[in-house]
Amino acid sequence: MRDALGSVQSVLVLGGNSEIAMAIVDRLVASRCKKVVLGVRSPASATTTLNRLRSAGVDADTVVFDALDPASHAKVIDAAAERIGDLDMVILAFGVLGEQSEFNANPVAAADAARVNFVGAVSSGLAAAAKLRTQGHGMILAITSVAGVRARADNFVYGSTKAGMDAFAQGLGDSLIGSGARCVVVRPGFVHTRMTEGMKPAPFATTPDKIADAVINGLQKNKEMIWAPPILSTLFTILRHLPRPLWRKISAG
Amino acid sequence: MRPEPAASRAVPSTSELFGWGRTAPTGADVRRPTSPIELQRALPTSFERGLIARGLGRSYGDAAQNAGGTVIETTDVAAFTIHDSDPNSNTVLVTADAGASIDRLLHALVPQGLFVPVTPGTRYVTVGGAIAADIHGKNHHLKGSWCNHVESLHLQLADGSVVEVGPDRDSELFWATAGGMGLTGVILDATFRCPRIGSSQLVVDTDRAADLDAVCELMRSGDHLYDYSVAWIDLMATGKSMGRSVLTRGRFASASEAAPKIGADPYVYRANELVSAPPFMPAGLLNNLSIRVFNELWFRKAPVERRDEIQSIPTFFHPLDMVRGWNRIYGPAGFLQWQFVIPFDATSTLTTIVDEISQSGCTSFLAVLKSFGEGNPGPLSFPAGGWTLALDIPTGIQGLGPLLDRLDDLVVGVGGRIYLAKDSRVRPELLPEMYPRLNEWREVRERVDPNRRIMSDLARRLGL
């Protein structure tokens, strides 16, 4: 169960190799969380994480999760619940970033990215929501991106997939009010991870650890939307309303 | 009679429930039986996620919630009988449905020269909630907790059968129900002893204490002279005034003592809510500074020493009830209450804890300090001989989790415990240390509910 300070006792991570999700899980485990299931495409890829969690006394396991296989998502959720009981939290942490120039050249690759980031979030998010409704509690943590708040010429495929996911997650959150379940949106800015290696960092670039701190803090304060770092909330209130010519100039950096 | 403030629902017309602290709401199928028969039909439940009874929802955390299961709100089944008695006996028997509130009881009892055996800091609790939490009041040092005054009760078990238990009838089950947080079954009604009073007023002495040592010393040396005693302590004061307090103690006045204030009828009783807290509060209204200022004013306003002041029951026992819905002032993140008891010989730990809280700069309104008498046989009953301290804290404060975890360790280290009716965050692994007779309680539960049909969020969270 979730406690008064936003700590949970069990978590399922879809996209179990996400560095942001791992930083969040580390903090949950340091508080009350004793059960973790990592949803990953290939369980072998999570061995190190699994061992680390287990040696910290956590009951940790993996389930096979492929964002590109929506038909399996309900089963994945059930398998996780079978393994650890009530799911106090489900983190939607999977996603691909891709390269805009490559997407321009290969529309099919762009469509695949959309299938992972958006379609996958829709099917797994709804499957998780159905489970949490019957439990009468639990939280979906949807990790979107500030890139979805306003699309940029140099990453609008990624941005638009995250915009879709973000809108979906907000609506899902509203639809869950009254059921005991919740959906919280996390909007990180530019994060230094494997995914962004070699890219030019955007202003207020941050790290998985800092994002995780912002998330834990937001959960404790019962926030429905968590910006990480929090300053981005203010920044984007302005950026969102800039005239497009100006936005083009600024976002081209 | 005017309607009682209903048990809180997060969103009206849905089945989301939370406790008084407004944290961690969960959804349930909420039923409100309107007759004893309907109430009894609630069990047995076939529902996989079980059932829990709920009174007025004044427990702070998740004790009266059951995510995904059924919650039975008892407050519409609220009749009671005041039995005839020998005028020479000090007490009168009352039989009340579990859903009857102390508020309703007082409206009937006080005009007849009677009072409840124990009252918490709010009168909006039900008899069922009073038993399930084995509540204590300002008279614990002399009279013990609520269940010390219960003769018998009817309990509906998970299989649907109804049993009558008491200290002399299946006492194991009775004491497992006392403080058992509703997990042994649904209490249907109870018969308990109510004391006679000389008037509806109290004779109250107030003492201002400059620091923690001073207030402890006043209580140690003088509490036995008063029927009721409690201290309000300012946990935001640091340095030399750390633990500064206002101690109020009293007893019921005789008719002649009360007459100058209330006139000929010694038992007039008026208990009204004066104002209502606004329904929505912005986050951050209560901040470190505003509370510090409030505490300062409050301390300065108290007399250094005042004797024989005549006060009404609501003023003396239920000052917070004057503001309806005051729990909303903490804003969207809600708040929690942390209450522990530690033995008297661990007074230095009390000092350490008060010091830590004061130093942490963690925002807290006045906290309540009291010295408890001995506990009763209930394995999960909270009170035990020693100091008890209760404080409300907004949940948004950074570092609050680790701070309270550290303080829990101090409490456990000296053989103390925290109060489950107030809890919303303790580490489950500490429970067996805090309640060393937990296994005894579990055996009784195993006997009456082997399939865990009775279930609450608290039970799930703490793995009870």
Ligand SMILES: Cc1cc2nc3c(=O)[nH]c(=O)nc-3n(C[C@H](O)[C@H](O)[C@H](O)COP(=O)(O)OP(=O)(O)OC[C@H]3O[C@@H](n4cnc5c(N)ncnc54)[C@H](O)[C@@H]3O)c2cc1C
């Ligand atoms: C302002 C304030 C001051 C307080 N002061 C004190 C104090 O001084 N001393 C003290 O001891 N407590 C105090 N409390 C706590 C309160 O007395 C307890 O939490 C009490 O249990 C609340 O009663 P309720 O009817 O609201 O029960 P709820 O909060 O609805 O339920 C509490 C527990 O009782 C169980 N329960 C309720 N009815 C039944 C039933 N019919 N059968 C079986 N189980 C049942 C529930 O399952 C739950 O576990 C205070 C609370 C507030 C808000």
